[in-house]
Amino acid sequence: MARADLLLDIVKAGAEGNQELFRKTLEALIAEERAKQHKVLADQLAAHLRLNESPVRPLRALQEVNSDRSAFAEVRPRRSLASLVLPAVVREVCAELVEEHHRADLLRAHGLEPRHRVLLSGPPGNGKTSLAEALAFELAVPLYVVRYESIIGSYLGETAVRLAKLFAQVRSERCVLFFDEFDVVGKERGDVHETGEIKRVVSSLLLQVDQLPSHVVVVAATNHSELLDRAAWRRFQVRLSLPIPTKEQRVEWLKQFENRTGLSLGHSHANLAKTLGAISFAELELFALDVQRRFVLALPEGNIRTIVARRLKQWTARVKPKTESKRNRNG
Structure with missing residues (x-):
C-alpha cells in the first residue's frame, strides 16, 4: 500500500490544481513502487509524468526514454560504512544521513525531508568513491555513476539537454547518483577562461539538483574544491572532507x-x-x-x-x- 502522506498530497494537489506538488508526489510514489518491485504499476504511473516540460507521452515512448541509460553506469554496492576507515566526524555524519532516510516517514510527519545532497572533497585515492558506494549499500539502493563521455557534447546546448535527460531518468527511482570529478560540470561560472556554454551547463545542473526529490541521494566528489562554483557549494546540505589518512x-x-x-x-x-x-x-x-x-x-x-x-x-x-x-x- 502506498504511503498515506503521498496519497494525501496527490489529493491536495488535485484539489488545488498544484501541478508542481502533483509531479513531486507522483515521482515519490513511483520510486516507492519501484522499490517494492511493482514495475508495471510504476511504469503506468510514470506514463503520466511530464518529461522535460513536454506534453504527456504514451507509455511506450516513456519506456523508450527510460531504456536508454547510457548516461550512467549502475554499480551494485558491496562496501558498508563499517568496512571503511573514515575520520570520526565523517562516519558520524554519514550514519546520521542513513538514519534520516530509514526514518523518513517520521521526518515527513513533521514536515521535514531527509538530507540528500552530499559533497565530498579531498585528494584522489582517499575514499570518496568508496564512501558513495557505502552510502548506497546502507540505504539498500543502486549506485548510478554518471558517465561524462555520454553527457558532455560538442554542440551548443547539447550537454544541458543530456543532463536534463539524466535527471529525468532518475527522479522516479530510489538511488544514489554519483558525480565523480564534479568540477568537470560544476566549475566556477566567474572563471574568465570558461565559455558561455560551460556557464549555461552549470546553471542548468544546479537547477536540476535543486529540483531532485529527497529519495534521490546526490553524491558529488571533487579533487579540486577550489574550482567549484560558489553556488554549487550552497546546493549541498552535507559537505565532507576526506584528507590523506593519518x-x-x-x-x-x-x-x-x-x-x-x-x-x-x-x-x-x-x-x-x-x-x-x-x-x-x-x-x-x-x-x-x-x-x-x-x-x-x-x-x-x-x-x-x-x-x-x-x-x-x-x-x-x-x-x-x-x-x-x-x-x-x-x-
Whole structure:
C-alpha cells in the first residue's frame, strides 16, 4: 500500500490544481513502487509524468526514454560504512544521513525531508568513491555513476539537454547518483577562461539538483574544491572532507586488510604505516595487494616477512626519486 502522506498530497494537489506538488508526489510514489518491485504499476504511473516540460507521452515512448541509460553506469554496492576507515566526524555524519532516510516517514510527519545532497572533497585515492558506494549499500539502493563521455557534447546546448535527460531518468527511482570529478560540470561560472556554454551547463545542473526529490541521494566528489562554483557549494546540505589518512588510519586499514584476507603481514602495523609514509588509501591498497600477489606466487616456500621487506625496499626506491627531484628544484 502506498504511503498515506503521498496519497494525501496527490489529493491536495488535485484539489488545488498544484501541478508542481502533483509531479513531486507522483515521482515519490513511483520510486516507492519501484522499490517494492511493482514495475508495471510504476511504469503506468510514470506514463503520466511530464518529461522535460513536454506534453504527456504514451507509455511506450516513456519506456523508450527510460531504456536508454547510457548516461550512467549502475554499480551494485558491496562496501558498508563499517568496512571503511573514515575520520570520526565523517562516519558520524554519514550514519546520521542513513538514519534520516530509514526514518523518513517520521521526518515527513513533521514536515521535514531527509538530507540528500552530499559533497565530498579531498585528494584522489582517499575514499570518496568508496564512501558513495557505502552510502548506497546502507540505504539498500543502486549506485548510478554518471558517465561524462555520454553527457558532455560538442554542440551548443547539447550537454544541458543530456543532463536534463539524466535527471529525468532518475527522479522516479530510489538511488544514489554519483558525480565523480564534479568540477568537470560544476566549475566556477566567474572563471574568465570558461565559455558561455560551460556557464549555461552549470546553471542548468544546479537547477536540476535543486529540483531532485529527497529519495534521490546526490553524491558529488571533487579533487579540486577550489574550482567549484560558489553556488554549487550552497546546493549541498552535507559537505565532507576526506584528507590523506593519518598514521593511525593507515594502521587500522592494515589490520582490516589482514582480517579480510587472512594474510598476516609479519611486521608491526605501526612500523609499516610509518615506513610507507603519508600515502593515500589507494596507494596503501596497491602495496598490500602487491605483497599478497608475491606471497601467492612464492607458495609453498614463501616467507611473508622477507616478501614485505623486499616490497618496502622497492617502495622506498620508487618514491625516492620524487623526493630527490623536489629537493633538487628547491636547491
